[in-house]
Amino acid sequence: MFVLLLILLFLGVPIAFSLAFTGVIFALIMWGYDSTALFTSGAWNIMNNYTLIAIPLFIFMSILLEKSNIIADLFDSVYKWSGPLRGGLAITVIIVGAIVGAISGVVAAGVIGLGLIALPQMMRYKYDEKLSLGSIMAGGTLGQLIPPSLNMVVYGAMTGVSVSSLFAGGLSAGIILISFFIIYILFVAYKKPNSAPALAKEDRASMNEKMKSTKSVILPLILIILVLGSIFTGISTPTEGAGVGVIGTILIGIFTQRLNWEKIKNSMFESGKMTGMVAWILIGAATFSAVFSGVGGNQLVSQLASQAPGGKWGVLIFAIAFIILLGMFLETMALIMLAAPIITPVIVEAGFDPLWWGVLFMLVLQMAFLTPPFGFAIFYLKSAVGEKVKIGRLYNATIPFILIQLIAIIIIILLPFTVTWLPNLISP
Template sequence: MMLIFEYAPIAMFVLLLLLLFLGVPIAFSLASTGILFALMMWGIDSTALLTSATWGIMNNFTLIAIPLFILMSVLLEKTNIISELFDAVYKWSGGLRGGLAITAIVVGAIIGAISGVVAAGVIGLGLIALPQMMRYRYNETLSLGSIMAGGTLGQLIPPSLNMVVYGAITGVSVSSLFAGGLSAGMMLILLFIAYILFQAYRKEDVAPALAKEDRATTEEKFASLKSIFLPMLLIILVLGSIFTGAATPTEGAAVGVLGTVIIGVISKRLSWTKMKESIYESMKMTGMVGWILIGAAVFSAVFSGVGGNQFVSEMAANAPGGKWGILFFALAFIIVLGMFLETMALIMLATPIITPVVVNAGFDPLWWAIIFMVVLQMAFLTPPFGFAIFYLKSAVGEKVTIGKIYRATVPFIIIQLIAAILLIVFPQLATWLPELLSK
């Protein structure tokens, strides 16, 4: 039994990965691995530990923001706000090489700032932006990559569901996380756009500008701004209420839902039927997230109980290079897990294990949290289980092979690594806005 206990942390991860490769849903892979090892280690008495872990995660007030932000995201989709945003932005950027790809990045950021749900961004852009890019003969790799990169900005641009979960686990202020995510997200947007422009102007046929007859007139450009006004007002209401301290993130989410309903009513796009469909879909998505949180809580409790946290801490402490060695071990730990785990589950597993090690090494908790989020965004794009890959595949169907989507992620993963390095070298890039708002 002592031998089993000694190698239990490694065995738990091996079993978890095996279940994932066999196609078992992530929530049940996590929960069944935790339950099996709990029964092996401590017998039937372990049920108290598992019940406590489940109750602890489900009884967290901060997490109420999750179903509210999900509902807001579904309402946006039902009211066709995403398609109007894309149309408005690309009318202004159509004369620029790479304009449609840049539009995907900008609209992805706006969607992220409204809803904080990555699936809404990737699927919405996949359905709306990709046909336009194919029509104008954009390079397929650049098109697919820019859609996934833009859609995943909802992970970093507040309000982010993953930041809500991270803040609930660590006690780091969610408002400060949102502010740091906004500053880091703006940097990442600029890096994405710079890469698209470089590719577009390096070779003309990679991302050509729209033909003159297809470009919007000045009158059409200004008319399109009407469709941006209400969504931008919604962003200001949600983030403004949180950043000014007028509302908690959970209350800000409620403001967002109310604002989205009002926009839908004013624009006459939200009927009772669409409202009921939105609530039903939100309940399904919230249930999925809830099961992932429960599964991850069970796995984490058992992993900690068998000495897994200490095992990883000792590995980090023994990494060469002192505190910087610990930091890069932590980053490698998250990147490797991100290849296999859904991001919500990754936060639940990795945060209690690796964050205390990094903070105890002398790094600022908020700065580390923002770097964690940037690296976590890579998990959406990293094969073999990057969720943005499968969100986009569900949107495009058989038109694009999974292999092409995998290849399209590579340059944008590299850009995200560059962003993480910049945040490490220049910490102020992550902390200047939270420090400014705290004064």
């Protein structure tokens, strides 16, 4: 099944239809014509999953904020405050990437948006290309961890782990990763001053300009805090919080005169298209997973994991390697649909906390975004920069940030409380 899936992907067949076709073909081979009902039952189950209603709402919220030019304003605001600091532009990229992740929960939006907005500024001030490209890809992928992450919504729906707790754990892990990225950038900037210089005095913003730029992002940041705060405290479910976020975004856009009916209408159409794409991926993955499980794939993976040397730690290493391998080829939502139902029960049976594993799963998945040869963040940025940057230089730029993520993964494995303290605090 995986061989056929990879062949279809290499032939350029969209991931959703590759998954569905593979599942249906193998169902026909194994069980005959009646088994094609697996496809319709998979679609029915996806469309009737209440938790997944948060996906179109968060997508709509993110597109509305994008239409309001919030991403550009965020970068401009943080960039003006970071002028005297070496590496300030690269640090700005990481911070804005985290905030964009909190706004959209969509990795592509973060990487492409930062590539278009931040890279020209970094090149203008003669930042090292490797540091610039790496920080954009690393910062843009923080939407994988920083809530409201769409992938966490899907993971929670597939495994039964509380989405609110996943959001809280993801925030804890995200803070750790952001801190490591900033420490690395500062280390490079002060070790090699020419690689990430501070802005020249004449280019630095005045206090009046800094305050003016800050005012433009106060309302969106308050909205994010209110939405996430209501979810963390249990006042609302993630789905209800997403609905509040959409209404709040529309009101802010109208109040600031950045949204009109035309932009709202276009946002609705774009949200519909993106939601349709996500839904087809989920349906295709559900079909593939059902057949894969039916032919004994889950048992095979479980047996391989249980035979790994080193007891439960061997099982954990096997699970991480399995996700990284799939992450090199599959889109993240498809990967979650395939891997989470297979691997998560094995990990829980080995004695690990399902919430801790869910956060670690997301962190490993984020690393897969940067991992050659098919790291999606690499190709997102390539689409933004075009022929100006060769693909080999993008691969090279990911290496330091992949190593940083590996360090973060090791720390979270050795010190589980680093990601469970916040979920435990809000829901003891």
